[in-house]
Amino acid sequence: MDEHFRISIVWFRRDLRLHDNPSLWNAVQESNDVIPIYIRDNPNSPPFTISPGKRQLIEKCLWALDQQLDACGTRLVILSGEPTDLFTMIKNILPFEAIYYQEQVEPNEIALETRVSSWARDNGVRMIPSDGLTVHRMREVFKPSGAPYTVFSPYYRAWSGLHISQPLPSPHNISSPVNLAKIMENDIPTPINASVNEAGEMAALNTMDVFFEKKLEKYPSHRDHPGIEGTSRLSAFLNLGAVSPRVVAWRCLKEQNSAMGGAISPAAVFLRQIAWRDFYYSILRHFPHVLSSDFKERRNTIPWENDQTLIEAWRRGETGYPIVDAGMRQLLQEGWMHNRVRMITASFLTKSLFTDWRVGEKHFMNHLTDGDIACNNGGWQWAASTGTDAQPWFRIFNPTLQGEKFDADGTYVKRYLPELNNIPSSLIHKPWVIPHDDQMKYGVILGRTFPLPIVDLTLQRARYLNMMRPSEK
């Protein structure tokens, strides 16, 4: 028979939602009283700093979560400090018997789980882990041999074959012993100048609805065009768990079933991206060394040059290559960059500027609101050709061609580089070819109002290929 507890803690982590939240749902089912708590990250503990945009979004989600818990009859307790100390303090006030929590994949989070579990064992408290971070449980997607996949395609085949279980509903009534938020040194969430429908999980679910209703049909063709608002914009919400990945996958299946036959449905194209997220979580869980070193040891060491002047130009968006600069400035302005442009800027930093991928990984984490340790690392290692299922080392993006292919009329570039507004689209991705007289006409002076290219791409490409060629080892 299931266990039953008098008082349980629900330890909210990256599951800032009521819907499809196994820890919350099970705690409510299996306990008389539930105390929902959130513990802020120790600023020194995560391997990356939390970007300002992400910090803000966390506050919004905490505020919204508290509002929604309030409607269920309880309040969120927000604390800062060492979790084991905090649990000790709480237990002195309320003798709770269990901690329900969502299992994480980052090494520092796993270390924390180990620490808390050991504390729990010593204090007679049950630790009850649950899934919900990914669509499918990590242990369900292994090779027949029992080893984790390291290549996406076979992973995806196995992943696709699994049944997606029906998402859990949100609890309506949550009974709490006392208002702990009033007793503890509670860190009240910053009030948000918005309604609860515009923050946290309601905002996440609305974003998801808009995507499925308005954008899904065109997603396969639009998703690669940064000038078009064609992607889901769910990444930051998924990262904090304001929306459940399983709910997103469930919705994809629903759309797929109602779609016409024929080619791969738009819902399947999108679902594949959700599978990439699961895949990179699995990689980080099973190969934590990816955070500090290459997933695969290359035959020849990559000769990173890490030229600080070039790196700074890349960070500021002043490389002279419009699509790279537009992307880097979008990142600084919005804390977000279109995925196609993430690939272009990453390829540029690593393969055209000879910079260690970790430099780019860190810069992205410093600025992305959706910064996700596993996905960001996977993406950077892929771009640098050091990762799992990496692209071939000789595949180097050409920002001019990429721009012409995916931002043909320059809509995206001009949005972030208004100084290029009057340049005709045939020249927008290679302004350096514009003769001096025409520069005046187009209102741009190269080297003054927009930089000249900081490197010669043809030359850098040849150098890179030459250095990396296996026969050169």
Added chain:
DNA sequence: TTTTGAGTTGTTCGA
């Protein structure tokens, strides 16, 4: 057990 073919996102070159 061994072999074989396929594998997210590209570019350049020469016919």
Added chain:
DNA sequence: GTCGAACAACTCAAA
């Protein structure tokens, strides 16, 4: 302009 080949090496799964 278009098209195919070349640019490696390795994992995985099916035959």
